Amino acid sequence: MNLLNKRRMKLFKNFNFDKLKTGLTKTRQKLFDKISETFTGKAVVDDELIDQVEEILVSSDIGIDLTDKIIDDAKKNFKDEKDRSPQVFINQLKKSLSKYVIGSQEKVVEFDSTKKPYVILIVGVNGAGKTTTIGKLALNYRKSGLKVLICAADTFRAAANEQLDVWAERAGVKIIMKGKNADPSSVAYESVQYAIDNNYDIVLIDTAGRLQTKTNLMEELNKLNRVVKKKLEHAPNETLLVIDGNTGQNGLQQAKEFSKFVNISGLIITKLDGTAKGGIVFQISSQIDVPIKYIGVGEGIEDLQDFDINQFVDAIFNK
């Protein structure tokens, strides 16, 4: 396999960026109209305008503190601008917004083929979309020519195994399952062992949804992490936290708490094909210093895309 000889490789392309755009622009259209209206006939940034921008940003779940910072930033820079057109102010807002993920962006680790099997642990609260995301990831990795193994370590929720099994079949990859209520760590351990024995490139570990306040469940996750590491020293190579794009300010809490128990290396934001704007990611990314890796824009197996900060921020403000 020539592919694997490359030290690092980029796995994803933007499959259908239009879909993100349609999703994001549905209400962002409204948002942009608002800004345009706001600026009509106004050459200065007054309180009314600031209020409107504040509403737009807060309504995107960016959070009031960060909204204030972004507006202050933009105001400061706007002062030095000669051209005080709406577009210039929007650009300032975009620029200051981008700062909150851009630093982390550079940290996006691409698949490292020298570490094999490359183990990816998927974690998150209940209903965030972990299992669906794994199905999509599996397909994408397999399409990239990799040998993918799915590990069903959500042994708690009713029919979680069955759900993942369907996704594994759709993606055309092998899945390791044990009975309900089996110890998730032991399923993970066996999967990694199996992957080593059978020369797999990637292991995707699905875990049960858990609220970050449930200490015992968080400990369980920590144990799984330790067990995997014991089996394979470089694993898990990545731990991706899945965040529902509808999530409000609690998203930050989720990220902070999960970080205490596992080493989060990236975020996946799901359900961005609705009207929710996913603005909480700015706080999450900047505060726990992790990149956003992928976004989910639908239930289809191909509806997973690379995260691109410029496109994301553009989609917030542009038509």
Next chain:
Amino acid sequence: MLEDISQKLESALKKIRGQGKLSEKNISDSIREIRRVLLDADVNYKVAKDFIEKVSQKALGTDVLSSITPGQLITKIIYDELTELLGSSNQELKLNPNGPTIILVVGLQGSGKTTFCGKLAKKFLANGRKPLLVACDIYRPAAIQQLKILGEQVKVPVFSIEEKDARKIAKDSIQFAKEKNCDTIIIDTAGRLHVDEEMMVEVVDIKQIVNPTEILFVVDSMTGQDAVNSAKAFNDKVNFDGIVLTKLDGDSKGGCALSIRAVVGKPIKYSSNGEKLDSIEAFFPERLASRILGKGDVISLVEKAQANFDEDEATKLEEKLKKNKFDFDDFLRQIRMIKKMGSLSSLLSMMPGVGNNMKNANIDDKALVKVEAIISSMTMKERRDPKVLNGSRRLRIAKGSGTSIQDVNRLLKQFGEMQSMVKKMNQKGFFNNMLNNKKLNFN
């Protein structure tokens, strides 16, 4: 829990309390802070704005020269406003007196519909009704299987057929319920985005086909600002009857409940607090308002205790305590009762004052499991008379329960202390008072 918002509100309120009178100026400072608290709690931007306007208007119009402090006054006004926004009274689920009660459960993906359906079925069953669960989520892989498993767990039949059209499943389920004499039909639908026109048409069709007694909109309490948009869109399409707030056992502030309540004007009927199938509660707006203001959730706790606490058991226990005959068997029963009531930490967090103090204490519910294991490894004789527990018996118990001898010793020591405390209380007549005071007795 909603402690964070409580804390922030309290700090905002303290500012007011420290000041002599409510003036336009000092109110405006506090009001601004409260506004931030609400936004941090995911209350929708516009809803928060409305709320603030109402509060300030009322606060300014009120006579501050009365005997209450400005702090008390503003607390009351905020509490009243919050309660009003959340709906001023508890809303029961409607039942159909002339035929089967049909409940249609709708919502976004991952909000917790299927789990809620299982919980609701269990609740109906406990109330002596004959529920039927209907699996209409034909899209999400294994969703039907999930409902079937939940149905098995709560011992409620599940209707599902191999069918590509959810409308047909919904339709056929009514006939099936009739044949099986089921009086309550709970229809679980697929999660859908409010902007997905095709899927929204499907849910409207199902509504028309089954003519439900109640339509419940399930919403994740962690939802942010967009909650108003999805709720409004669902409401415009199906005109739902009530809201179910899920995952309240996390630390989300639940502000979206306020937003949705304000925007669609429908009551919140249930709150769902865990993955256990009995963690479902009626929703009481006053309590959420109280919780937001950090007053704890006394009523909730008392009620929860009532439902689980066997009255006979309580009387027996009191007698034993009085006679100083409280032994390990009774202790074990107490532990199991607490477990039935939910986790120790969730019980504690509902008590006023405790909420803030225990926040960082990290109550370990596993400790109870250990204690339970140790007692279970004792013989009957040992449980009744711990004095016989010599070294070799202790070692056997430690081995049998998978704990260490230190754990066993610690428990014995604590138990001894508890017994001597009970003795002291008896001397002071504490339990005589308790027996006379029915309120303390959960009666």
